[in-house]
Structure formats: structure tokens, C-alpha cells
Amino acid sequence: MSGGLQHYLDVAQRFQAGRGTDPVWLRTLRLEGLERLAQAGFPTTRHEAWKYTDVGPVVSRPFVPAWPGKRVHLEACVEQLALPGPRLVFVDGLLALELSSLEGLPAGVRVKSLREAVREEGEVLETVLGQRARAEAHPFVALNTALLEEGVFVRVAPGTVAQVPVQLLFLVSGDGAAQVLASPRIVVEVGAQAEAALVEFYGGEEDGASFTNAVTEVVLGENARLHHYKLQAETEGAFHLASLHARQARDSRFASHSFALGGALARNEVSSVFGGEGGECHLNGLYIGRGAQHLDHRTDLDHAVPRCTSRELYKGVLDGRSRGTFHGRVLVRPDAQHTDAVQSNRNLLLSEEALVDTRPQLEILADDVKCAHGAVVGRLDEQALFYLRSRGIPRPEAEQLLTYAFAHEVVGAVTLAPLRAQVGRRVAERLLGTARREVEA
Secondary structure, three states: OOOOHHHHHHHHHHHHHOOOOOOHHHHHHHHHHHHHHHHHOOOOOOOHHHOOOOOHHHHOOOOEOOOOOOOOOOHHHHHHHOOOOOEEEEEOOEEOHHHOEOOOOOOOEEEEEHHHHHHHOHHHHHOOOOOOOOHHHOHHHHHHHHOOOOEEEEEEOOOOEOOOOEEEEEEEOOOOOOOEEEOOEEEEEEOOOOEEEEEEEEEEOOOOOEEEEEEEEEEEOOOOEEEEEEEEOOOOOEEEEEEEEEEEOOOOEEEEEEEEOOOOEEEEEEEEEEOOOOOEEEEEEEEEEOOOOEEEEEEEEEEOOOOOEEEEEEEEEEOOOOEEEEEEEEEEOOOOOOOEEEEEEEEEEOOOOOEEEEEEEEEEOOOOOEEEEEEEEEOOOHHHHHHHHOOOOOHHHHHHHHHHHHHHHHHOOOOOHHHHHHHHHHHHHHHOOOOOOOOOO
16 A cells, blocks of 8 residues: 555545444545545645645555554653643543543543543534635645544633643554554633633553644633643654644633654644734744654644734754744734734754744734744854853763753743643653754764
8 A cells, every 4th residue: 555645535535434424524624634635635735834844744645543542551651741630541542541631630620532522512512613624725634634533622611710631642553563643632611700621631652653633722711821731742653733723712722832852853833813802823943854764844823803912932842953944924914013922932953953843923914012033043053051150060961951041941831830840851862962962973
């Protein structure tokens, strides 16, 4: 079996043929995804949005969805990743009930697998599923939609303040020669005056090839608050393409923190539309590349109404032959007066062959705004290194200290203390020995 577009169209057609008893609206949604994928195909580097990221190595391989019923033993991996509290665990894209637990779920918060939500809350789910993540706008959203079945529906009732985060773990078993395609869809609805936290973990124990194509949709009611965290620590044989699509009502606040540590090729996209005045959006990201990794980040903030605020800070540490990409776009529409937007991308290159492409972008169509953006690409400060070495710290340790200090600003923005500690440990482990690492032949 060959890879390419035809392979994935065939996979989606076989998948849909076996779901004839699902609700009409869900089957229609899947069919729209399939038709859009067939029309548009997969992007190439000739497409502006994918200019610096070649997905050929991903889509040319014959990844397929996993079959239910396989016994997995990833308890150690779950213990290593999960925080105390409720969680749903997916292995190779399939819900693993034996590894999941919703004990301690706060009152007013409902968490269900997407399959369960289709059965029990189909009318509610139909109004939000596929409304923010549109298949016609994104080729990999179209693929995810064509294979729509597994995922999570999180609903936070109006006025609920959840003190405990909801955790979603997506693990890859790395089962021999299997090339697994996982297509999780996460749908989050936070009611008016409510507050919640959501943590997405992506990891695995083996180095087998895998393809995760994840889509997250977020709807925030008036004065709602959502703290979103994503830790992508998959193996370096994994491919990871993910997008998050949010819509914010009046006075809502959305904060997303993304950490990209693993994967041979990983792309993370975040977009949010301000649908009501007084909204705030804070996006923080850290990507650490080594070897031949390719880590791509793209943000798109649509200031469609007046008096909204956005802040973006993305940092990259790149070593070996790794490549980082950041493309951030802030659109201020003609009626969005009194917009306050700041966007920043800073990158640290640790080797001669590491490369970064950065493109912060402002499109301002209003005249009474306060907006700024900037990008920096550089190396370790020799004066700071000299200062540390003059106090008896060997150069390798001094380089590691400065590199971790550069990354710590993003780590320190995580408000959940247990998660901040875990991310800090993983970042430190990732950077340990990374500074001035010899480029592999």
C-alpha cells in the first residue's frame, strides 16, 4: 500500500462505511471533511502557510487508525505524566478505560468521551462540534473530521469554578512496525462566569513511527476563564500536527501554554476570535529542538471587536540541525478600536547548523490601537558566560545555566504548581547536555 492523498482518502472511506448507524449530522460532518480533503489535497511548501514546513514525510507514509481491542501496558507512562486528579487516557487514538479515572471531577464539570457524548448529548454536541474548526479552512482539520470518532467533550456549567484541572493523555504504544494514525477531537465549552483548566499530554514509550493529528475546539461564554496547557513530549520518531480554534465572548479570558519537546516533525497552531468586547488572550510557547527535529508554531488572533487585549510570547532553543518556525498573525479589524496587542518571538541557536524562520505579523485596519511585535534570533551572551566562568563555573555548566534561564520565563508562567514542576524537570532534562552539543554526523 502506498502513501499519499489517495491512501488517506481510502482510509477515510472505509472508516465511514463502517459507521452507518451514527447520527445523520455526524455522518454528514465526516463526509464534508472527506470531500474537502479530496478537493484541496495536502499542502506543499508552495502554499504560503506551509512554506517552511514540508509535510511530505508525513503524508507519504501509510498511517492507519488503530483497531480496538489491543491490550496495552502503559501504566508507567501514565504515572510519569499524569497529575493527581481526573483524567481520560487514549492509547493509539483509542480510549483506554483501564488507564482512565474521572474520580474527583469537580461539580459542574462534565467530561465524556466523544463517542459517549454523541449518544447522550448529541443535540448539544452538534451545536459546537465542527463550528470553530472548519474542514474547508484547513487540510488536516478536514482529515481529522473525515475520521471523527474518538475524542473528548468537556462542558463547564455557568458559574462553576473548577479548582482541579481536567487531564487528557494521548499516548502512543509504538507497537512494532504498526504505523498508527490518531485523530483526537477535543471540544471544550465553558459557560458564562465559569473557570476551568485543561491539560493535554502527548507522549509514548517507544520510538516507533506514529502520526497524531489533533484538533481542539474551545468556546468561552461571557466572563469565562480557561487555562489551557499542552505538553508535547512524543518520541522523536513521531509526527505531530495539531490545531486549536477558540472563540471568546465578552470579557472572557483564554490563556494557552504550549511546550514542544518531542517529535521528528511537530506543528502546533492556535487561533482565537474575539467575539465580544473586553476579551483577553495570552499565548505562551516554548520549543526545544535537537538533532534533525522540525518544530513549527503558528498563531492567529482575530481582534474583530473593540477593547480586547492579547499577549504572545514564544521562545525557541535549537541545537544540532534542528529547525524552528514561528509565524504569528494579529489581525485588527476596522471596528476593533482600542485594541492592545503585543507579540514576541525569541530564539536561541546553540549550533552553527540550527535554523529558525520567524515572522511576527500585524495587520492593523483600525487607527486607535496599541500594538507591537518583534523577533530576536541570537546566541548565548559571551559577556554573561565570561561572568559565570570568572566565578569558577565551567563553560558547559555556564551554558546550560544561561540556556535554562532563557527558557524559564515560559515555564514560570504555568500557574498549576505540580504541572510547572513537571514541565520544569522535563525542560531541564531536555537542555541538560544540549548546550554546545556536537552536531551529529
